[in-house]
Amino acid sequence: MKQFILLLHEDAETVKSLSPEQMQQLVGQHMQWSEKLQQHGNYVGGSGLDQSGKQIVGKDLMVKDGPYIESKELIGGYYIINASDYDSAIEIAKGCPNHLWGGTTEVRYLMTAEDYGA
Amino acid sequence: MAHSQPNMGQLTEHLFRETYQEVFSSLVVKYGTAHIDLIEDALQEAFYKALKSWKYDNYPENQKGWLFTVAKNHTINVLRREAKSTTFDAVNFIGEENSIAPEQNDQLRLLLACSKLNVGAQAKLIFTLKSICGFGVDEIANSLQISKENIYKQLQRSKRKLRELPKTYFTSEIALKFTSEELLYIELIIYFMFNEGYDSFSSTSKKAIHKDICLEAVRLGKSLLKFSDKETTKHLLSLFYFHMARFESRISTDGVFVSLREQDRKLWDGTLIKIGFDYLEKPQNLNRYYIEALIASIHVSAATFTQTPWEKILKLYDMLLSLNDSPIIRLNRAICLFELGKIAAGNQELEAVKEVLEDSYMYYSVSMAEYLEDKNPELSRFWYQKSLNNTKQDFRKNLIKNKMGKP
Numbered sequence: 001m002k003q004f005i006l007l008l009h010e011d012a013e014t015v016k017s018l019s020p021e022q023m024q025q026l027v028g029q030h031m032q033w034s035e036k037l038q039q040h041g042n043y044v045g046g047s048g049l050d051q052s053g054k055q056i057v058g059k060d061l062m063v064k065d066g067p068y069i070e071s072k073e074l075i076g077g078y079y080i081i082n083a084s085d086y087d088s089a090i091e092i093a094k095g096c097p098n099h100l101w102g103g104t105t106e107v108r109y110l111m112t113a114e115d116y117g118a
Numbered sequence: 119m120a121h122s123q124p125n126m127g128q129l130t131e132h133l134f135r136e137t138y139q140e141v142f143s144s145l146v147v148k149y150g151t152a153h154i155d156l157i158e159d160a161l162q163e164a165f166y167k168a169l170k171s172w173k174y175d176n177y178p179e180n181q182k183g184w185l186f187t188v189a190k191n192h193t194i195n196v197l198r199r200e201a202k203s204t205t206f207d208a209v210n211f212i213g214e215e216n217s218i219a220p221e222q223n224d225q226l227r228l229l230l231a232c233s234k235l236n237v238g239a240q241a242k243l244i245f246t247l248k249s250i251c252g253f254g255v256d257e258i259a260n261s262l263q264i265s266k267e268n269i270y271k272q273l274q275r276s277k278r279k280l281r282e283l284p285k286t287y288f289t290s291e292i293a294l295k296f297t298s299e300e301l302l303y304i305e306l307i308i309y310f311m312f313n314e315g316y317d318s319f320s321s322t323s324k325k326a327i328h329k330d331i332c333l334e335a336v337r338l339g340k341s342l343l344k345f346s347d348k349e350t351t352k353h354l355l356s357l358f359y360f361h362m363a364r365f366e367s368r369i370s371t372d373g374v375f376v377s378l379r380e381q382d383r384k385l386w387d388g389t390l391i392k393i394g395f396d397y398l399e400k401p402q403n404l405n406r407y408y409i410e411a412l413i414a415s416i417h418v419s420a421a422t423f424t425q426t427p428w429e430k431i432l433k434l435y436d437m438l439l440s441l442n443d444s445p446i447i448r449l450n451r452a453i454c455l456f457e458l459g460k461i462a463a464g465n466q467e468l469e470a471v472k473e474v475l476e477d478s479y480m481y482y483s484v485s486m487a488e489y490l491e492d493k494n495p496e497l498s499r500f501w502y503q504k505s506l507n508n509t510k511q512d513f514r515k516n517l518i519k520n521k522m523g524k525p
Contacts, residue, residue: 015169016162019254021330023165024134031129031174038174048170077170 001082003044004089007106008098010076012051015101029097037081042092046079076103080110129181132330134165137185138252143224144186145193147288151281153193154249160192161185223294225250226341230296231287233303235279237272243310244269245276251311251334261314261328263508294345301346305354305407308342311335312358317482332362349399353407356397360414363390377485379423391418409438413450428457445471449482456493468497483508484518 018026037043051074055066067074079096083089086109093105138161145157164185168177178184228250232242244262247253248269255273259266296304315331336358343351367385370376398415401408413434420426432454438447448471455464468486487501502522506515 012166016166018165019257020134020138020161020165020252021132021257022254023169024129024132027134027165027169027172028129030169031172031177034174047173050170 001084002089003110004081004083004086004093005108005110006046006079006081006089006093006096006098007075007108008077008079008096008103009073009106010098010103011101012074012076015076018101026097026100029100033095033097034079037079037092042081042083044080044082046077048077049075051076133181134168134185135252135330137161137182139225139250140182141186141189142249142252143228145190147224147227149193149197150285151277151283151288153197154277154280156196157189157193158249160189160196163192164188223341223345225338226294226345227288229304229307229338229342230294230300231280231283232276233300233307234283234287235276237276237279239306239310240264241272241276242307243314244272245280246307246311247331247334248273250338251331253331261331296342296346298348301342301348301350304342305339305350308335308338309354309407311338312361316361329365332358332365336362349401349403350405350407352397352399353401353405353411356394357407357411357414359390359394359397360411360418363387363394363418375484377488378417379489383422386418394418404437404441406438406442409434409441413438424457426457428454432458445474446482449486453489456489461493465494465497468494472497472500484521488521 015023015026034043034046053066055064056062057064077098081089081092083092086107089107089109093107096105098105141161141164142157145160146154149157167188168181168185172178229246232245232250235242235245237245240262244258247258247261248255253261255266255269259269262269312332312335315328315333315335336355339351339355339358343355363386364378364381366387367381367383368376376382394411394415398408398411413431416427416431416434432451435447435451435454439451448467452464452467452471455461455467468490483501483505487498487505490498490501502518505518
């Protein structure tokens with residue numbers, strides 16, 4: 001089994017403008033999805049991310065507030081999943097509730113030394 | 119705090135909407151109408167934070183309390199921040215973080231304030247649905263069939279008017295009391311609300327919201343009754359329960375609405391009918407809700423459509439007309455006349471009402487079209503066309519077209 005990280009880019013403005021009922025459905029869908037991943041042995045971890053944060057820049061360790069980027073591009077959360085290969089990781093990620101309101105999911109392989117060893 | 123038994127992320131149904139209802143009104147009463155926009159943001163933030171932090175195997179045991187606290191703290195934090203740059207006295211709010219539950223009566227306080235607003239009936243309905251009942255703008259636009267921009271505009275106006283009202287409306291120290299006139303206004307808002315939910319015929323996939331609007335109207339009616347104990351409120355509830363008893367029979371399994379004549383009477387809910395009768399007290403003063411409830415009670419008691427005592431119902435509609443002339447009453451009156459074999463009188467009533475009926479009365483238009491198919495084909499086509507012209511949503515258009523296509 002390989003591990004992949006799913007970075008959930010979301011449009012925070014769209015998500016925040018959902019009605020209470022729609023919001024509850026979205027919360028419930030994330031819960032159900034994680035639970036399903038767990039049952040199939042795909043779930044490793046995951047969390048939502050706070051909108052504000054700090055950036056420590058370069059050698060000088062300059063601390064800045066951020067990330068101040070377009071709210072559409074903000075990473076709102078992540079999941080780490082087990083999957084046999086990229087294709088099955090992508091198939092799993094397609095079911096992520098992040099997409100219900102137009103989000104984008106970035107699937108990245110978590111590299112290990114064994115992948116390149118003899 | 120971990121939830122003791124993770125159960126597939128099953129949150130209590132409508133938990134967020136219920137939270138919105140309680141917390142919004144409560145915070146408006148606490149912090150004042152000047153901060154309505156902030157309070158809306160605070161609730162949005164609380165829901166967003168729930169989305170970010172609740173895990174399927176770890177979410178707060180008292181979810182409503184959690185959301186309330188987060189929304190309230192957000193409000194207080196912003197007010198404190200503002201206090202630094204303005205003369206706003208935030209000290210009064212410090213130390214309030216610990217109060218644990220919103221005040222239930224605050225919704226009625228807000229409803230009372232809303233009934234006083236110098237805005238139209240639709241604006242009052244929109245404000246009630248959005249702010250007091252926690253429906254979303256999308257959901258309201260879909261139900262009322264008006265644009266979102268229009269809804270935002272009416273909401274802004276209502277909020278502005280609300281800020282102009284005397285503070286005494288929002289003071290929780292003053293006991294909640296209603297004058298008869300105020301009660302009348304509030305009942306009318308609730309009545310509109312129920313009809314809005316009830317009149318929308320819709321496919322099964324989309325019906326949830328409409329039924330929810332009806333249930334909200336019932337809930338508000340019941341909390342009103344706790345304070346007023348007025349017969350009109352009981353009659354209003356009686357009417358709602360008789361209507362709700364027929365809810366399931368009004369929509370077929372394939373999502374097509376079914377008119378009273380075609381409904382399977384075995385599907386009518388006996389428990390709800392009984393509650394309807396419990397609320398149907400003999401009135402001291404005749405009022406429209408009583409007569410409407412009485413008519414509904416006769417319908418739910420009739421074994422078949424043709425066995426309905428139409429003469430009796432016609433008399434009640436005549437009484438209703440003398441209290442409150444409306445095209446819907448005239449439509450229903452026409453059906454009585456048809457059933458009694460008074461075809462010419464029925465047609466005459468329908469001709470008179472044809473141009474007056476509000477475009478939004480979808481259920482009635484389609485219902486009438488179907489009813490008239492064999493009695494007056496020309497008028498039937500008129501009603502079908504009217505419903506089609508007034509329908510924006512494709513799934514509704516298709517439902518109407520399907521009905522029109524039937525032999």
